[in-house]
Amino acid sequence: MCGICGILNLKSPAPINNNHLRQMTYALGHRGPDETGAYIDNWIGLAQSRLSIIDLSSGSQPIHNEDQSLWIIFNGEIFNYPEIRESLIKNGHKFYTTTDTEVILHLYQEKKEQCLADLNGQFAFVIWDSVKNEFFAARDRVGILPLFYKIENEKLIFASEAKAIIEISDSVTKFDPIGLDQIFTYWTNLPGRTAFKDINELAPGHYLKFSPNNGISIYNYWSLPFDKNLLSEDKSIPDFTAEISDLMKDSIRIRLRADVPVGSYLSGGLDSSGITAFVKNYFNNELRTFGITFQEESFDESEFQNLVIKHLSTNHSEVHATNEDIGKYFSDIVYYGEKPIIRAAPVPLYLLSKKVRDEGYKVVLTGEGADEIFGGYNIFKETKVRKFWSVNPDSQFRPKLLQKLYPYIFKDKRLAQTLQTFFKLGIDDPNNDFFSHIVRWNNNLRLKNFFSDDLKEQIGSYNAYDDLKSILPKDFAKWDYVYKAQYLEIITFMSGYLLSSQGDRMAMANSVELRVPYLDHRIIEYMATVPSRFKIRGLNEKYLLKKVFKEFLPERIVNRPKNPYRAPIKNSFINNKFLDLNSILSEKEISHSGIFDSNKVNLLLKKALKAETLSELDNMALAGIISTQFLHNDFINYKRLNVPDDYRFNTFIDKRNISN
Amino acid sequence: MKIEIQYSEITKQFIIDNFLFGNGAKLDNDTPLFEKGIIDSTGVLELVAFVEDNFKVTVADEELVLENFSSLNAIEKFLQSKINQPVTN
Known part of the structure; x- marks a missing residue:
């Protein structure tokens, strides 16, 4: 994995400032500490800081094709690259590295934007055609890896993290009132927007094209393939289980491809335990696993972790998350996450990736996505119960099922x-598009009571619900209610929060790459054909996945009730000597940021x-306000980084022939 | 002499401080506390605990119905009837 960034002239050739590229890669140093590289010509500057995982010796970026007309910077992994490479070689392509990066470039040369359909992986990359002056940037299907951009002074500035853009921006960065309104509604932004004004994110499953004649255009190349007509109504449970098992095996197999050892996160829940069991049984008997334990008992899952470790005999390391540490490192996770955050749960994951790195590992498999794809979350079951209740709203009996769902x-x-x-x-109104999420989102709305009058005025009549409605697929209203719930959960919470604030950002903060087997697009596409009654049987969540892992895991792990991963807020933040709330939340500070x-x-x-x-709600408000204040100090009330004079690109290709 | 205690006045201040964080402009005695999202599921626990602590009452299981806490007027009515009812052994 890596950090990528660059600057593109949108109107006419003009000198690209090499120092700007240095500042940007320096700001992204945590994403790629191993080496840096840059390419500059009259139109564009591309730069990259690299975390070497495949082809450690000769994989330096930017990478070019045979005649050096095409250049690429790439953040991510293409897991099926050996197969694609082989077919490209048959077609006459010549490679000078063994990287997946070079494979993307040649595939693009062959197929242009159609190349995306062939890629199985997690990625954000930029390709520059220096002959045709064509720019192409793309992001993976569900947004495992990030890519941000800003248009300023007839330039497109882009980077893996917003901080690199802010670093060289001519204007002072401001919060985006609409972006904040979304975050305090959905916990994250809707696809494309960020917390910062004029800084956009390329949405998952999208690519961006530019040429001087046609300007910038953005296209959607993949969306969640939920379609009633594609459902496999005639398959049996053993059919589904066998097919899922094969897909999981293959997804994990190709995600173990690396020139460095790959470890696995292990929480003690079904999802990560299942991955660990498959690796152990089919691929690598020496597996290293990593897990979190909590000081606070109600958050701790070590009992279940230990059960799996013993059962699979993995070589396990754990990090102990104390309340004090969770408060202490909260400011760090805000800096890396670049978003107001109403949870403390990213902190232990930040501590965990540090542990992974300290133990000499750069790559780990994780269980993210299983709950969304296989139907694990309580919100799906809650929807089912409320749907059942809606048939007879006066029933005293029907809503009692909620007690079964939320005993705590x-x-x-x-x-x-x-x-x-x-x-x-x-x-x-059970057919409402937001039936599944309205209870939760309406509750979140109360967080906005803390907004200042000034911010409320800037938000004006903007309505985050209407905004989300406007991007729903055309036939959404006709979908099964569980699919609707899955869709809403995936495009908001999963892409924007789980894979970002709690995923890539927390791992890359410590230069660790996450790989997410459940989000192999073949699995997502397959599961979209499974009728929802098989995903959640009655109120038994992830029914098919449990079947798949049953023979590999202790019975208690397979049948334990799902425990949401969380971290304590109040007990971590209050009376913590590392978090001076009287100063962070003082009238002066709050008025200064104005939010x-x-x-x-x-x-x-x-x-x-x-x-x-x-x-x-008070816990969420506390985290949300503190994190916004931190963000203000990190990126708005901001001093530029001090790039050392001797900070140089390891690879530097200069094709400029005009000067200032 | 009968002293008129305005339970709802005291409760109102508690709600303003703890749920509305100082902004009571939109809170009237008949404002629906739950429908307007002023008090949420866990907030009910806080509200009942406050009522029990402050007015030295114990709210029985069967009294914990929404009707008794749905607005300041409802709380007033509930507490008046509860506190003024004759003590029985």
Whole structure:
């Protein structure tokens, strides 16, 4: 994996500032500490900081084709590159490295944008055709790897992280009011937007093209293939299980391709345990695993981790997340994540990737995506129960199923009836596009009460629900309600939060690459053909995946109730000597950033200091406000990085023949 | 002499401080607390605990229905009837 960045002239050739490229790669140094490289001509500057995983000796980027007309910078992995390479060689292509990077370039030469259909992987890359002056940038199907851009002064500035763009931007970066409104509704931005004004993200499954004559255009090349007509209604459970098992095996097999050892995260849940079991059984008996334990018992899963470690006898290392550490490193994860965040859960993952790196590993497999693709989340089951309830909204019996779903919320039996009322929201409109998520999102809306009057005014009449509605697929209304829920969860939470704030960013902060077997597009496409009644049987989630892993894992792991991965907020943030909340949330600081109402923030802090426990919403507000304040100091109230004079590109190709 | 205690006044201040964080402009005695999203599922726990602590009452299981806490007026009515009811052994 790597950090990529660059600057493209949009109107006419003009000298590209080499120092800007240096500043950008320097800002992305954590993504690629092994070496750097750059290419400059009259139109473009491409640069990259590399984390070497395949072809360690000769894979330096930018990489070119035979006649050096095409140049590429690439962040990611193409897992099926050996097969593609072989067929390209048969067609006469000549390679000077053994990298996957060079394979993309030749495939592009052959097929242009159609090349994306052949790629199985996680990627963000940029190709420059220096003869035709054509620019091509693409991002993987579900957004495992990031790519940001900004158009400024007739230039396109692009980078793996927004910080590299901010670093060289002519104007002072500001928060985007709409971007903030989205984050405090969905926990993340809708595809394309960021927390920063004028800085965009290339959406998952999209590519961007530019030529001086045609300008910039953006296209969608892949979307979640949910289509009623494609459902395999005639298959049996053993058919599904056998086919999923084969696909999983192959997905893991190609994700073990690397010139460095590959480890695996192990949480003690079904998803990561299943991957670990498959690697161990089919591919690598010496597997290294890594896991998190928590100081706070209610968050800790070590009992289950130990069960799997013993069962599979893996060589395991763990990182212990104390409340103090979670508070202490919260500012770090905001810097790397570049988004306000209403959870503390990324911090332990940041500590875990550091552990992986310290143990000499650069690449790990993780279980992300299984819950979205195979139907694991409570929100899917909640939708099912509410759908069942909606048939007879006055039933006393139907909503009782919610208690089965959320025993921890309903543990105070006295409140059962009152609680039910909250889940009743929207029950009279079961065909609503947002039926599955409306309870959760409406609850989040209350976070916006903390916004300052000024910010509210800037947001104006913008409505995040309408915005999301406008990007839904045309036939969305006709979909099965579980597919609708899956879709909404994937394009918001999974791509924007799980794979980013909690995924790539937390791993790359410590120069570690994540590989995500459940998000092999063949698996996503296959699971889209499985009727939802097989994904969740009654209220038994991930039914088919459990079947697949049954013979490889202890019974307790397969049948344990799903435990959401979380980290404590209040107990980590309050009375933590590394987090001076009186100063971070002081009236002066809050007024300075201008995002929140300082009186309200003050009352929230008072409440948090006094209360023994905080409600879910207050916890989210606390994390959201603190992280936004950190972000303000990191990127808005900002001093440029000090790039050392002796910081040089290891590879530098200069084809400029005009000067200032 | 009967002292009129306005339970809802005291409760209102609690709700403004703890759920609205100081902004009570939109909170009237008949504002629906749950429908308007002022109090959420876990907030109910806080509200009931406050009522029990402050007014020295114990809210019985069967009294924990939404109707008793749906608005400040409802809370007032509930507490008036609860506190003024004759003590029985």
